Amino acid sequence: MWSLIKDKFKGNEAKEKVVKFFIEYGISIKEDGKLYFGPVKLTFSNVSSAINVDRRVVKETALQILKDEQLRPIFRLLKPAGPSLVDVANVLGLSVLEIRADPHKPGIVSGVTSILSEKGIAIRQIIAEDPELFPDPKLYVITESKIPGDVIERALQVPHVREVSVKRGSTRSI
Numbered sequence: 603m604w605s606l607i608k609d610k611f612k613g614n615e616a617k618e619k620v621v622k623f624f625i626e627y628g629i630s631i632k633e634d635g636k637l638y639f640g641p642v643k644l645t646f647s648n649v650s651s652a653i654n655v656d657r658r659v660v661k662e663t664a665l666q667i668l669k670d671e672q673l674r675p676i677f678r679l680l681k682p683a684g685p686s687l688v689d690v691a692n693v694l695g696l697s698v699l700e701i702r703a704d705p706h707k708p709g710i711v712s713g714v715t716s717i718l719s720e721k722g723i724a725i726r727q728i729i730a731e732d733p734e735l736f737p738d739p740k741l742y743v744i745t746e747s748k749i750p751g752d753v754i755e756r757a758l759q760v761p762h763v764r765e766v767s768v769k770r771g772s773t774r775s776i
Contacts, residue, residue, distance in 0.1 A: 631668055639682055691744050698745075699757065705730070726745065728741070
């Protein structure tokens with residue numbers, strides 16, 4: 603999808619930045635040209651402030667997308683992915699396994715989740731960053747309990763995994 607978008611907005615870095623923001627946050631464009639984050643209507647000015655581009659660029663990008671037969675159906679149906687527990691895991695007493703691996707190779711998620719399952723560690727959430735949107739994509743596995751050191755060692759043995767780190771949870775405060 604990203605190659606299609608880059609082709610449509612070739613040479614216009616500001617519009618590419620806007621489109622990337624729309625995708626990253628699941629911002630949809632309705633037929634009337636209005637922007638939505640789920641059910642919340644956004645203004646062009648709000649978006650432009652968030653990504654430091656002129657609001658006219660945001661509006662022009664949205665209108666260009668609506669006029670495009672290939673892009674319109676994608677952006678009309680985009681939705682926010684939901685809350686990420688990565689940054690609040692510690693507050694909730696959860697742990698985060700952060701994995702850097704080749705995002706184009708299969709078996710990484712199944713390899714890591716199998717290891718956790720064998721240890722009886724419940725998974726609350728899995729988030730994989732899109733390699734077309736993130737230059738150094740990561741896989742985050744948020745777990746109910748602390749992750750023992752041998753899980754890290756075994757995860758490093760999963761094919762195509764380059765690096766594994768853990769943010770340990772604290773006692774629950776909520």
